[in-house]
Amino acid sequence: MPPTLTLGVFDSGFGGLTVLRELLPLIPGARYLYLGDTARLPYGSKSRETIARYALSSGRFLLEQGADHLVVACNTATALALEDLKQALPIPVTGVIAPGAQAAAATPGSHVLVLATAATVQSGAYTRALEAQGLTATEKACPLLVPLVEEGWLDATPETQSVTAEVLRIYLAEAQREAPHATSLLLGCTHYPLLTPLIKSTLKSLNYPLQVIDSAHATAQAVAQSIAPTPSTHPPTTHFYATDSIEKFQRLGSRFLGHPLPPVELIDLGG
């Protein structure tokens, strides 16, 4: 029996569970360690130095737990700390930005609208990654989408869903004025895949025909391609760590993962 592959996945919170959800069916025989650095979220409002320090301590923790490959399932940490992680860790490190840009390059058209948090947009990382693929990028910060998703204002009641729909309509109508000729829309935040149905219906109502690209899915595919997993008959194992707020992680995490979480282990990374 070959040694089991261990994949470490980390995010500032539970948003990265949308990446884990995509990984599980693609690399089914692996052992998964997921770390949500919830004590120090959100990374988005912090400086590059602070985020790099946090990302390194999270990456080292997963390495110590036996990770053979690190997946940075966090757009902010990928934008601001991917190179630091690659240099510091002796294992392969995959972020969420390059796979999303590569998936965009595989679609028809050359102008990509990126929806992301303010910090990700400010980093310019998606614009650089898309330009490296010969594409044009328009980045749109959508700071209210993460709190709306975390509050469950997607399908809780018709009136809360209509607030989220209206917020999306405002953001996408602004984007349409800025980038009327865009042909695809890249979801540049791990929370946004939960909004995909509402985003697609809003695009339709705005008559703004963009192809939606999910960077969580693209990232999982990139990891699977780099690892080329052998078919496995035994199911994946998952272990969850968080640095704070276990209860919230457990409660909200299942919405991102698509099924209930096992108990989450509280760990202390300092700070």
Next chain:
Amino acid sequence: MPPTLTLGVFDSGFGGLTVLRELLPLIPGARYLYLGDTARLPYGSKSRETIARYALSSGRFLLEQGADHLVVACNTATALALEDLKQALPIPVTGVIAPGAQAAAATPGSHVLVLATAATVQSGAYTRALEAQGLTATEKACPLLVPLVEEGWLDATPETQSVTAEVLRIYLAEAQREAPHATSLLLGCTHYPLLTPLIKSTLKSLNYPLQVIDSAHATAQAVAQSIAPTPSTHPPTTHFYATDSIEKFQRLGSRFLGHPLPPVELIDLGG
């Protein structure tokens, strides 16, 4: 000339500037030191132990800078760390919760609706403080209000303002069903004073006649009463520190303070 009184004011971010704004006219001759622990915000999603540790390091920093009195202009830190701060620091410490509860006790009626963040509500601190005044409390968590205020969706455009109005209507209509006989509404978050006009018009449209109590104003009055400042002819001086994101602090802070901020000094409290 008597030695100048130094007031240290701290919050996890810039929300506490609404408390500083109320203090300036009441204690005009003082020297003010404001610390926003922006590197570690939001406190609301963290555990009691973590918040107490953060609050202590912030309080000690202001003490070292010469504070004679500490104002905890943060509902979460007051709810979870006020006693730790009082025990650890050799200066008077005033939080935002007891003054708000005392102001509520001075209004007619005995049932108070408290709007606050999820963490403040979960702490139960307002319910305890209001019950100590012989009042009944209904606490309502409104997690979307802080991001809406921080994004400026108050008066940016008619359509963004109508989203904020609709979110408020949903929260207040839920509160009205839970507490139909409430007589006053306590703003239990330092961001909420910016929403006062919209809250008042929403209450009117719901036919829910509550008297709005601003805990930032009540806190400033409590500090002024405990200090009994002598009339001063020289203007206050203000100095601002933040642990991260100086640019955002500067940009958004003026909205909370009501006038532009002087340069903000970046400090490192570790973590």
